[in-house]
């Protein structure tokens with residue numbers, strides 16, 4: 338009897354690995370067949386915007402703290418890394434690490450006081466933070482004022498300097514960043530921190546009653562989230578080779594929210610699903626209609642957001658989880674055994690470990 | 693011989709909400725290892741007293757001691773590390789998480805926090821078996837009825853491995869059979885060495901469980917003693933029941 342469970346569970350894991358492998362392979366192979374820089378650019382955009390949205394989702398989805406300042410963390414990350422590269426001549430990879438540390442610290446110091454008060458203060462301060470930072474940079478000669486700063490253009494490619502003439506290396510770097518951040522978020526979700534954040538989202542009093550310090554965990558979440566956003570900022574700067582304060586406008590922060598909300602903010606995968614759909618759509622609309630009707634993509638973005646919130650507040654994944662499609666995928670394609678079988682196997686394993 | 697230090701000693705606590713004095717100069721002790729009950733009519737200040745002891749808010753005046761240590765100003769989140777756990781009268785399930793995840797979350801915290809996901813899940817499974825929620829482990833907690841949500845409150849508190857457990861009307865809304873189950877469960881928890889303090893309206897439960905009962909009325913302690921003594925107290929009979937006859941305690 339137990340043999341049967343073990344076999345079924347193993348087969349399911351094999352099918353799942355295979356399915357994920359195929360998807361991974363498709364993404365790895367795309368640059369070999371797609372040569373258009375325009376299309377590659379859209380993929381790169383999907384990768385880094387979805388990563389930014391995953392950063393947002395750690396706060397907005399898992400912790401229930403709505404941030405509207407993620408463009409600012411990303412922008413600050415981009416600026417810090419550019420300054421380190423151009424003024425201090427630090428290696429770009431190292432600058433990525435340093436800018437994450439700096440932005441994490443800044444976010445921690447700014448938002449710690451907001452969490453002592455309960456309520457919407459965090460959201461308000463996150464908006465104010467972005468705007469204040471933007472104004473500061475526009476007025477600072479050191480940061481290049483409104484005209485921004487560029488990274489040095491040199492001939493040739495250099496992995497060490499994260500400088501490439503083709504879009505293909507950026508495609509792969511962006512893809513690896515997306516996967517790593519996804520795995521990291523997945524790890525958080527199952528960890529003590531993930532349970533703390535979700536408990537806080539559901540009820541702060543209940544969280545405190547089981548021994549969670551809500552302030553401490555909310556600060557942790559904002560620091561980690563801002564660090565990931567800073568990483569995206571570093572990637573963006575290395576890719577576009579030029580940054581300006583427009584990077585931090587409020588609309589950009591909203592753009593980082595959409596993939597998560599449309600995809601399903603309760604799921605770590607939400608930003609991936611939402612990003613894969615919303616970002617190409619937005620780009621397509623921008624390319625097609627922006628000459629005729631400027632801002633049409635933002636308008637449609639807004640409509641999409643309102644529609645999701647009105648009709649599917651749990652997002653695409655929220656719908657999928659209870660749908661026949663999932664049932665079909667699970668039973669017919671992946672051959673997923675009932676959950677009790679997994680538990681039986683799990684129990685068996687832990688029993689053997691103790692013996 | 694000197695008597696053992698009580699596990700909890702409450703000294704002259706008062707709680708004022710703006711103009712309203714919800715609890716007025718209340719003192720009592722909780723004996724280690726026993727089951728102590730608190731009764732009183734609606735709005736008597738029971739939950740307020742309970743919330744002060746559990747660090748949900750501090751008393752306006754007075755002091756609270758845990759095994760002789762002053763814990764008056766401890767924060768709510770520090771309690772599970774002192775091996776004290778509580779439930780809420782108005783249940784606070786983690787609505788969008790499954791029953792299992794609700795309990796796993798608790799296993800990750802407190803003085804005996806699980807070190808990894810496997811340990812947390814294993815311990816959660818044990819608690820679910822013990823509290824009779826095992827069959828419902830994959831149900832979202834918001835989709836359960838009151839009796840199961842009450843059980844979940846208890847399961848989440850137990851998952852932090854307390855030595856002192858506070859239960860606020862954990863049997864309200866249960867039918868007689870479910871009440872019997874709950875009584876049995878509480879006895880079992882107590883037998884495993886957990887001191888219990890409970891607020892209850894169901895007299896039958898109080899009489900069959902508690903050795904000590906404290907009666908509150910309009911924020912003041914009006915009586916304490918064995919259930920027997922308390923219920924034969926003429927003042928309790930008068931104000932608590934509003935009529936001059938004993939509560940239906942003997943009806944079990």
Ligand SMILES: Nc1ncnc2c1ncn2[C@@H]1O[C@H](COP(=O)(O)OP(=O)(O)OP(=O)(O)O)[C@@H](O)[C@H]1O
Pocket residue numbers: 709712714732733734735736737738739740741781
């Ligand atoms: N946070 C609060 N702010 C203001 N007043 C409060 C607050 N909490 C309780 N009260 C008031 O304090 C009084 C005592 O309330 P409490 O909840 O302690 O009563 P209780 O004995 O638990 O009643 P019940 O049996 O209905 O649960 C009530 O009049 C209530 O309205």
Ligand SMILES: [Mg+2]
Pocket residue numbers: 738739740781
């Ligand atoms: Mg009450």
